[in-house]
Amino acid sequence: MHDVVIVGAGPVGLFLACELGLAGCSVLVLEREPEPGSPWRADPLGMRGLSAGSVEAFYRRGMLRPLLTASGVPDDPGQDPDADEPSPPRGVGHFAGMVLDPAKVDLAALPFRLPGPAMDGVLTHLEAVESVLSERASRLGVEIRRGVTVSAVAQDDEGVVAHAGEHAYAARWLVGCDGGRSTVRGLAGFAFVGTEPQFTGYVMLATAADPDELSPGINLTPTGMYLRMPTEGHIGVMDFDGGAFDRSRQPTLDHLQAVLRRVSGTDVTLSDVQLASTFTDRAMQTTTYWLGRVLLAGDAAHIHSPLGGQGLNLGIGDAMNLGWKLAATVHGHAPEGLLDTYTRERHPVGAGVLDWSRAQVAAMRPDPHGQAIQGVVRDLLGTRDGTTYVFERTSGASIRYDLGSEQPLVGRNAPDLRLEDGTRLGELLQDGRGVALDFSTDRRLRDAAKDRRSRLRYAAGKAKNDLGLGAVLIRPDGIVAWAGERDVDRKAFEHAADQWFGNPGT
Structure with a gap:
């Protein structure tokens, strides 16, 4: 019997496995896909943005340099960790397609921001993240079995068993990190509640006969939003159809072209589509992250639109929060109620991200109400206070757990405090x-x-x-x-x- 079985070998499951392995737990990871590689995980379709908070998690476990190398990012991402004062962030991102100016971030309003190697976000891709985590997991003695599809979960007061075909995998604890359509979530009986979608989103790798018809970057239009990414042929579209098309059928070239033309307001012609997929802004969350001997983390516990790139970062935060608490519980030295704090701390953070996603969708709606909201938000984002607020939310700097103390630093992510001998x-x-x-x-x-x-x-x-x-x-x-x-x-x-x-x- 293993201490912990994790279902799902994506970034969240692997990060959690590394945390548990580091603490000396015996860990087995079960992954449905037979091979780790996929075009949807490699650059450019697998491109993701790691927030400063997530980058700091890799730094605090000695994985920052391997992550930067695998992501093709220079060792020095632009900040001087030995400076006396922190530098402005290199990028702040966007809110509902409205790109922000990092120069407008008010550093004086961030009193606990100190210089360090992990102050900025990093643009990476899933394949790079998973390769770094898989290698570390292997060094820590974590076993990963691929091509295993869990079909049943049984638990009692002593442990839990995950069934996959003729095989049964027993553990003291099981954690579902198996994505937005989590099998574990359904099998274990977690309630999953939230709001239905407003749009169908499309992401594609396609060849346009006339690519200059599409403006580069993020483009809000009277009928939705489209993105022309730096990589040639990497295009995203958001069509406010109530989520009607998502997974109802495979998008054809004709359908993708029609949607892209309608949303972009151009006569762009797609001559070829290599890969295409759909998504929505459905926003759902489990009412608890822990039932019996089963816990959830990442998209298994919460789903929302990819606007602002918060999903991966939210999941890494879950894994970082849960890992040491579950390990202490496994080893028998956890204080009473420690594992309860996982849901108590992370559920409000997840709920906040879902609302952040909903707010962006409301501002993007192609109707007079959405346009009115967009005008107000643009004015706010033109101010230092507005930009700073968005930076705090998207970087994770605004997260503060209620630990029962009025001391302003307690409950926050610690700055990279440095002793005079150079130790960080x-x-x-x-x-x-x-x-x-x-x-x-x-x-x-x-x-x-x-x-x-x-x-x-x-x-x-x-x-x-x-x-x-x-x-x-x-x-x-x-x-x-x-x-x-x-x-x-x-x-x-x-x-x-x-x-x-x-x-x-x-």
């Missing part, structure tokens, strides 16, 4: 343990941290920028669990350590 927080997090950073000179927290040395790493010294703090306790997922003023309260630190890492005696 991101480096200290690479072994998957929590970190206690003690900026006070007497190191009064050393003994308390040493009592939990298998779960908590202690580092002391003056910092390049301590944000006015005396000590900080950071969870393995990089979230600040506790922050103390310069006059450190050791009892408060020990209470927070007990809350997140368990009593030393366990």
Whole structure:
């Protein structure tokens, strides 16, 4: 019996497998597809944007450089990690097709943003992400079995069994990371609720006889939106038909051309279509991410339109949050209620992304209401406050879990704090343990941290920028669990350590 069986070897399932393997759990990943490669996962059709928060997750596990290499991105993506002040972001993205100006981001409104190697998003593709994660999973002893289709799930108080044909795979826990049409979600009985689609989206690799008929980039039109990507023939279209065409039949060249002409307002001619697929803005979420011995992460727990590229980033956030909590539960030293915090923390984040997607769709609607919303939003996005707000939402900087503290850093993603000897927080997090950073000179927290040395790493010294703090306790997922003023309260630190890492005696 394995500690954990994960269904789905996409980026979310593989990232979670790496987290569990790093913590010493025995992990089996079951994947339906027999081979990892696919045109839909390679560049350009598999192109995805990783937010700064997701890039930081790779950095904190020592995978940033392999990710940049696999993605064809220079080792220095444009930020100086040793600078005294953070640089403006290189890109902010768009809201409902309205591209933002990164120069309008107000860095002064981001008080916890410190320079580091992972401050910006990265343009990559699924094949690159999965290759980096698969290699790491293998090094950590994770077993991946491909060509396995799960058909039934049975569980009791002691464990869970995933059935695939004549084979049965037993584990103490099972996690469904098997995408928007998750088999695990249905078999385990999760409720999946939300809103129906407004449009059918198309993505294609096609040859246009007259490509200059289509303007490059994102184009909002009176009848929808189309995208002409930098890679020749990579085209996206959004047609507000109520989602009527999605998966109802295979899109033909004639149909794709007709939709593209109507939405773009041009007479463009498609001479050939190599690949094409459809999607919608259906926005659905499970009411909980945990039932019995089964958990969900990524698109298995929530689906929405791809506008703004939030889906992959949301799933990586799920995996980063769940991994260390499930590992602590497997090993028997999780504090009471720790696994409950997975749904409590991640469900509101998922709900927020679904609403973010719905808001963009509302602004894109090709009717007077949508046009009116679009005009208001354009005005707001022309301001520093508006651009900064969107940057906070799309980069993950606005996420803050309610951990019961009024201290403004607690519950947020920790900045890349750096000690004067050059040691960075991101480096200290690479072994998957929590970190206690003690900026006070007497190191009064050393003994308390040493009592939990298998779960908590202690580092002391003056910092390049301590944000006015005396000590900080950071969870393995990089979230600040506790922050103390310069006059450190050791009892408060020990209470927070007990809350997140368990009593030393366990």
